[in-house]
Amino acid sequence: MPQNDTVQDLGLDEYKYDFVADTKPVFRAEKGLTEEVVRQISAHKEEPEWMLEYRLKAFEVYNSKPMPKWGGDLDSLEAVLDEIYFYVRPQEQMERSWDDVPDEIKETFEKLGIPEAERKVLAGVGAQYESEMVYHSLREEWAAQGVIFDSIEDGLKNHPELFREHFGTIIPMRDNKFAAMNAAVWSGGSFVYVPKGVSLDTPLQAYFRVNQERMGQFERTLIIIEEGAQAHYIEGCTAPVYSTESFHSGVIEIVVKKNARFRYTTIQNWSNNMYNLVTQRSIVHEGATMEWLDGNLGSKLTMKYPSCYLVGEGAHGEIMSIAYSGDGQHQDTGGKVVHMAPYTTSSITSKSISKGNGRSTYRGLCKVHKGAHHARSNVECDALLINDTSRTDTYPYIEIEEDDAHVGHEASVSKIGEEQLFYLESRGIAKDEAMAMIVRGFIEPIAKQLPLEYAVELNRLIEMEMEGSVG
Amino acid sequence: MSDAPILKISGLEAKVTDEDLMILRGLDLEIGKGEVHAIMGPNGSGKSTLAKVLAGHPGYAVTGGKVTFCGKDLLEFEVDERSLAGLFLAFQYPVDIPGVSIANFLRTAVQAHQPEGEEIDIFDFSDILTERMELLEMDVSFAERHVNDGFSGGEKKRNEILQMAMLHPKLAVMDETDSGLDIDALKIVSSGVNTLTEEDPEMSILLITHYQRLLDYIKPDHVHVMVDGRIVRSGGPEIALALEAEGYKDWRTADSVANGV
Numbered sequence: 173m174p175q176n177d178t179v180q181d182l183g184l185d186e187y188k189y190d191f192v193a194d195t196k197p198v199f200r201a202e203k204g205l206t207e208e209v210v211r212q213i214s215a216h217k218e219e220p221e222w223m224l225e226y227r228l229k230a231f232e233v234y235n236s237k238p239m240p241k242w243g244g245d246l247d248s249l250e251a252v253l254d255e256i257y258f259y260v261r262p263q264e265q266m267e268r269s270w271d272d273v274p275d276e277i278k279e280t281f282e283k284l285g286i287p288e289a290e291r292k293v294l295a296g297v298g299a300q301y302e303s304e305m306v307y308h309s310l311r312e313e314w315a316a317q318g319v320i321f322d323s324i325e326d327g328l329k330n331h332p333e334l335f336r337e338h339f340g341t342i343i344p345m346r347d348n349k350f351a352a353m354n355a356a357v358w359s360g361g362s363f364v365y366v367p368k369g370v371s372l373d374t375p376l377q378a379y380f381r382v383n384q385e386r387m388g389q390f391e392r393t394l395i396i397i398e399e400g401a402q403a404h405y406i407e408g409c410t411a412p413v414y415s416t417e418s419f420h421s422g423v424i425e426i427v428v429k430k431n432a433r434f435r436y437t438t439i440q441n442w443s444n445n446m447y448n449l450v451t452q453r454s455i456v457h458e459g460a461t462m463e464w465l466d467g468n469l470g471s472k473l474t475m476k477y478p479s480c481y482l483v484g485e486g487a488h489g490e491i492m493s494i495a496y497s498g499d500g501q502h503q504d505t506g507g508k509v510v511h512m513a514p515y516t517t518s519s520i521t522s523k524s525i526s527k528g529n530g531r532s533t534y535r536g537l538c539k540v541h542k543g544a545h546h547a548r549s550n551v552e553c554d555a556l557l558i559n560d561t562s563r564t565d566t567y568p569y570i571e572i573e574e575d576d577a578h579v580g581h582e583a584s585v586s587k588i589g590e591e592q593l594f595y596l597e598s599r600g601i602a603k604d605e606a607m608a609m610i611v612r613g614f615i616e617p618i619a620k621q622l623p624l625e626y627a628v629e630l631n632r633l634i635e636m637e638m639e640g641s642v643g
Numbered sequence: 644m645s646d647a648p649i650l651k652i653s654g655l656e657a658k659v660t661d662e663d664l665m666i667l668r669g670l671d672l673e674i675g676k677g678e679v680h681a682i683m684g685p686n687g688s689g690k691s692t693l694a695k696v697l698a699g700h701p702g703y704a705v706t707g708g709k710v711t712f713c714g715k716d717l718l719e720f721e722v723d724e725r726s727l728a729g730l731f732l733a734f735q736y737p738v739d740i741p742g743v744s745i746a747n748f749l750r751t752a753v754q755a756h757q758p759e760g761e762e763i764d765i766f767d768f769s770d771i772l773t774e775r776m777e778l779l780e781m782d783v784s785f786a787e788r789h790v791n792d793g794f795s796g797g798e799k800k801r802n803e804i805l806q807m808a809m810l811h812p813k814l815a816v817m818d819e820t821d822s823g824l825d826i827d828a829l830k831i832v833s834s835g836v837n838t839l840t841e842e843d844p845e846m847s848i849l850l851i852t853h854y855q856r857l858l859d860y861i862k863p864d865h866v867h868v869m870v871d872g873r874i875v876r877s878g879g880p881e882i883a884l885a886l887e888a889e890g891y892k893d894w895r896t897a898d899s900v901a902n903g904v
Contacts, residue, residue, distance in 0.1 A: 590701060595738040598698050599752040599806060600726035610752065613742025613789070 181420070189285065189410035189487075190443065193276040193383050197302065201259040203386065205229060210356050213259045215305075217359070218582065219327055230345040230355030238347040241506045241556050243535070244473040249447060252417045256388040258357050266323055267307050278279035282316060285408060295403075296321040298378040300391060305361040314372060320365035321376050326391050327363025332363065339394055342425035343453050350449045354390050354423040361391035361422065364405060367434075367512070368641040371402040371494035375437075375623065380420075388419040395425070397432040397460075406437045406623065410470070413443040420446055427565055428462045430484065434464040439626050442470040444501055450476040458484030466493040468503050468509070469633060477535060479508035482544075483515035489518040492618045492629075497530030497562070498637060506536035506567075511547040511577070521613050522553040525642075527564035527637065534583070535567045542573040550580045556614050557587050558607070608638040647714060648696075649814055649847050652673040655708035656872075666692040669708065673823045674814065674847050678847055679840070681850040684869035685891040690851045691735055693869075694818040699725050699733040705881060713813060727756060729813030733803040733820050740790035745802065748790050751808050756810060766838060775808045779835045797828030804835040814847045821857040831850035833860030855887040 181393055199216065200211045210231050214224040262513035267273045273281075281299050296310035298321065305323035314321070328335045362378050382389050410637035411418060420442065428434045434454070442448055447470040454462045480489025491507035507558065509518035509624050524532035534553040555564035566583050588610050596606035611634050612619070618626050650668060650673065657667040663747060666689045674680050684690050696703050697710065699722040710717040712730060739746065749772060754763050776783055791799050801818055807815050818838070821829055835861075840846055850861060858866070858880065866882040867874045870891070876882060 194819055328737060418736050589738070591738050592740060594698075594700055595734065596740065596748075596752075597722035598726055598732050598734075599748075599810065600723050600755040602755065603721075605751065605755075606723075608745055609748070610740060613740055616742030 190413040195276045198581040199261040234352035250609040263431040296376045299464045300360040318367040323420040324361040343603045358392035363396040366399040367402040373402040377406045402433045424452040426459040431459040440468045448474040452478040456487040461488045496526040500526035504533040508537040511540040511544040518549045527558040531563040536568045539571045540577040547575040547577040648673040651711040651836040689872040701847045731812030731815040731819040732826040735818040737799040746786040
């Protein structure tokens with residue numbers, strides 16, 4: 173038995189999204205984050221005065237807050253940010269017809285399978301390239317029922333009251349340093365509104381692509397699901413591999429009103445030189461259900477903790493996450509559930525896989541406020557280590573102010589067992605395939621919740637990552 | 644028996660990989676095409692080690708001797724290559740693979756057994772799996788369960804037989820397949836094995852067992868007694884009956900080793 177096959181590196185060259193389109197932006201701000209850049213962004217977007225003031229205030233807040241000392245290693249981030257382009261405008265206007273999108277950009281998205289996804293009867297598709305949404309479309313039948321699926325800029329322009337009522341209320345600029353940064357320089361992202369009682373039977377999908385080197389992407393998404401409505405939103409993210417670091421810091425705000433139901437699915441597959449620091453939060457009202465399905469596969473460092481604030485009686489929040497950390501990667505992910513009303517329920521299921529010197533951290537908060545009696549919450553986090561050099565940590569924070577609450581927490585760490593591998597191999601299955609099979613089985617409870625094409629893509633990725641992973 | 648033996652073991656010595664503990668100490672055994680052999684022996688005699696060494700378990704290191712399987716040097720093969728060459732090990736303790744369905748597992752295994760570049764048709768596979776499950780009197784819903792996860796002892800062993808039925812080995816080594824089974828489960832499992840040997844009379848079987856009772860259901864052509872890492876006596880089914888009456892203690896002495904074989 174060869175026991176010492178060298179563990180091959182992750183093979184960044186195998187990352188299939190590593191291609192660069194030769195697009196010339198129509199405008200690119202100076203690198204680094206300055207007040208001038210903030211003003212330029214606002215001017216390019218022809219924003220109302222209040223938004224410019226909001227951005228400038230957020231810029232101050234950003235400067236006043238120190239870098240977080242917890243989570244991943246952010247020591248070199250400040251130097252990285254000085255070299256980042258915070259705003260790159262790829263084209264003059266957003267298109268409604270795919271044919272009108274510039275060829276190079278269109279080609280990029282076609283390689284990524286976006287128009288293909290649209291043909292698979294999605295309710296709507298959006299695509300962001302660098303700093304701006306370049307394309308947005310919504311099926312006529314949904315538009316006729318009052319559904320809005322637009323770029324965030326058009327949300328502000330065309331629905332100013334609805335926008336202002338919710339924008340920045342779910343995640344205030346002071347929430348954390350990167351929420352403040354996003355509030356200052358946000359650009360792109362989706363504005364979604366589903367009216368009372370409307371159920372979208374197919375998902376809305378948004379795709380985020382960073383093409384340029386040393387690019388920062390700061391999308392801002394605001395989603396409002398009215399009473400009794402139902403919808404599913406999917407976002408996917410990729411970037412080419414550069415030798416320099418890139419930066420992504422999104423803010424996602426969601427309101428799920430009484431008895432409504434919403435699912436937000438993310439498959440993040442950034443290249444392994446991306447800092448990915450995202451704030452995602454939902455307010456969940458009486459009898460409503462919010463589900464986060466979060467897949468973090470790429471990036472150098474991801475810090476992301478989707479959260480559910482359960483503010484109405486009987487509200488339910490669910491967070492399911494899969495994290496994969498290969499060589500040089502750190503996924504610091506998890507979830508937050510905050511119970512603020514009686515009979516609220518929540519569950520967090522987190523599965524992480526660490527390979528090579530990759531590191532996965534589960535960081536979660538379950539808080540039950542006084543008065544949220546009969547709250548129930550269950551947290552389960554399982555970590556799978558592929559090699560002796562990979563690492564996993566668990567930081568579950570639990571704060572309970574109500575006697576009558578049931579909170580459960582289970583955590584497990586396992587290594588791929590020699591006996592499991594031997595069993596599969598003894599049936600003629602090659603070692604790499606056996607390994608991939610065990611890993612796929614490990615994430616199966618969450619993977620089966622994914623839309624089919626994403627589940628297939630996830631399986632393909634795991635297979636690729638497991639090649640040559642065992643000695 | 645004009646054919647060359649399918650398995651020929653000579654002077655096999657093996658130890659636990661990370662220790663100096665010798666378990667197999669010069670074992671000889673020959674199995675011909677279509678023959679059913681049984682190895683019986685007390686606990687600690689090395690029976691299960693023999694099964695694992697044949698399958699290539701990384702926890703054991705071969706320190707001497709030769710194993711020829713279908714004319715080839717088996718010890719040169721990786722674990723998966725041994726399976727592809729036609730060796731099957733029915734595990735004493737089948738392993739759980741959570742999240743992987745039996746159908747998916749078997750499809751991957753059957754695919755691995757196809758010649759290079761040949762894809763199995765998913766519908767054909769499904770038909771074959773259903774037919775094999777019916778043959779073994781298994782409910783088709785079994786295929787959707789996760790491999791050995793939460794299975795009873797009997798279900799695990801039936802799952803082993805199902806795998807054997809799907810992979811059509813030339814030689815099936817059955818490691819204490821009877822252990823942990825009640826009499827009903829034992830009958831079901833044995834009748835499954837008998838069905839497969841009737842179907843393919845060329846398939847050879849090596850039964851490894853502590854007890855005679857399995858041999859009431861699967862009739863061996865040859866019985867071997869193993870003590871301290873060696874075969875100490877070989878003969879017909881009558882040996883098993885003698886063992887049942889006398890126990891193993893007489894075989895433990897050096898004299899009996901000299902009397903044997």
